[in-house]
Amino acid sequence: MLTGDGSPHGDNSEAATPRACWLLDYAHCGFDGPARLHHEGVRGAEELELWTDVSFRLARLGRVALLTGDDTRATECHERARRLAARQSHRPAEQFAETGLALRPSPTGTRSPSTTTRGYGTP
Numbered sequence: 001m002l003t004g005d006g007s008p009h010g011d012n013s014e015a016a017t018p019r020a021c022w023l024l025d026y027a028h029c030g031f032d033g034p035a036r037l038h039h040e041g042v043r044g045a046e047e048l049e050l051w052t053d054v055s056f057r058l059a060r061l062g063r064v065a066l067l068t069g070d071d072t073r074a075t076e077c078h079e080r081a082r083r084l085a086a087r088q089s090h091r092p093a094e095q096f097a098e099t100g101l102a103l104r105p106s107p108t109g110t111r112s113p114s115t116t117t118r119g120y121g122t123p
Helices: 018-028 033-046 051-070 071-087 091-102
Strands: none
Touching: 018 033, 051 071, 051 091, 071 091
């Protein structure tokens, strides 16, 4: 269990798992670290021609761009990921990219009901 003070120890002072320590490091490195890691992953997957993996990694890179406020970069990454997934006929990867596109803020600063709830419930 991770505590609120940033230490990787539980309430009974047991050491955290290696994955928990890695997640803490990932969270504390800012958005430059994850963006760099995802970019390297895209490059590696492209070299190996793992196109579905490239699509998922591009969409994750788009998510990081969304979190940093780089909407243009986010759109570019998600669009490229969507096109690549569609060419591979991999619907889950295409939907993952489309979800990233739906997360973009609209030019007016509000989300369109068609991209948030698909007409069901309230946004």
